[in-house]
Amino acid sequence: MLEFLKGKSNHFIGVDFGTSSIKAVELSYKDQKVFLENYGIVDLNFLAGSDFNKQKEIGKSYSFEQNLAEGVMQLFEKMKPKAKSANVSIPGFNGLITIIEMLDMPDDELAKAIQFEAHKYIPSSLDEISMSWEVIERVENASLPLAQKIGKDANSQKIKVLLVAAPKKDIDRYGKYVATKNMKVGAIELETFSLVRALVGEDAGNFLIIDIGLQATNIILVEKGIVMVNRSIDAGGNEITSAIAESMNISNQRAEALKKGERDFLNNKESALVIPVLEFIASEAKRIIGLYSVKNKEARIDGVILSGGTSKMKGLEEYFARLLETKIMVGNPWIRVMAEDKARVLVENLGGSFSVALGLALRGIEEYKRK
Template identity: 55%
Template sequence: MFEGMNLKVKTIELETFSITRSLIGKREGNFLIMDIGSRATNLILVENGSVLINRSVDVGGNDITGTIADSLNVSKQRAEMFKREGKDFINEKETAIVIPVLELLGGEARRIMIAYKEKNKNAKIDGIVLSGGSSGLAGIDKYFQRMLGVEVSKGNPWKDISYDTKLALSIEKIGSSFSVVLGLALRGMEDEHGKK
């Protein structure tokens, strides 16, 4: 297939490894990545830079948007706009709007953390890193931190990459959308550096 397009494939990699490389890298410690996509959420448990568990849950940003739309009796397009504008549906009086979807994701995250701790008695999760389009939902980090009792941060795949400071605002808005592609780029750079 690729030969017909005059493309030479150097590497094929699961997005799990690319996301892990761009968000965690070689950091010491145990982290849970919650990559909240539009249709599904990937939960990736990483121990000292290595993927131990990868679980996909068929719940994502579209479900959050649908819940907001139904609760406020607005179109999904309008609900998506509210979501992107930074309206906090989690920590304000509208809390009940999103909690059922987030409770499901938090429950899956909790199960993974419990299973990991049962197999590794002295282990602890050092942090949860949010990624994906819906990780930008206002208050989502605070919600999961309260629910799971672990520090939660929004992932920054650009942390190890230099860029023009004029782009900082744009990169902040779209940053986590580039987790996979930046992880692949970092892999390519590691591969090239390893050849020297």
């Protein structure tokens, strides 16, 4: 009855456009609980647009864009979602998340000052960028460089502003893929925020998320739910497979299968391989944690959470624990979701590879609860 009065659907779908696959999760909200309604995945390698021979066979050529649109259509056909609009993510790589420190000032002046600051980080014209910001902290009696104090009250409050920006063309592009016959575009956000929502949620601690996909890795430092650092690296599982193939002198296909198997390539003295991409990710993670603890003497990282398809790699937890000298957890974004027993086993196996899609669907639930 209440649902009827509210006049809106309690079903929410999130769609993650990864480079290996498109993943979707549909959730519903009933009796203050979140239920898994359905999920789906389309492997981009098996779509016609990724395979030149298949294109020849069907006598049609697909661009990369058409391929993604086709993939979403197939996904929705299989899932038959009840949700009427879909939340979509933009790869962390395509956006900017940064914290800027400045003096407090009235809102209208602040907007202008932030635009000015943003120019330092964004080389392209601001007209082409969609930008949002939020004051996340106010600090009394800040000591700012003299230049910034001139003409202002030396005792002004310093503020920390979280600035988020992404190119408008990417926002439009990702939105367009999901806008199909029965589906509207809901919210569009950087996948960084979807990951944080799915893996950290309301947890008040400080965490480092390491999400390793196929072609991209996101390292995110979250302090009490707020993104403090977001580092995107242009490499991922792809490079792990290549490293295994090269070291063992085998094909990439064989290396991919071995990588997903039970052999530990990372920790056994006799069988460990050098995997440069993982060493690089670990050194970046270490650098980010180091910088954070220098800046925030009292704060410490409560845990490192692994996510993305690569988080399932045998021995990865132990590997990072050794290199980062901290406790590592493989993120399980499904903990807070109710699912039928049969589905639960399946989704727990999928684990972290659905974090982004789940985080997007959870955004729908959070907004629903607020209304």
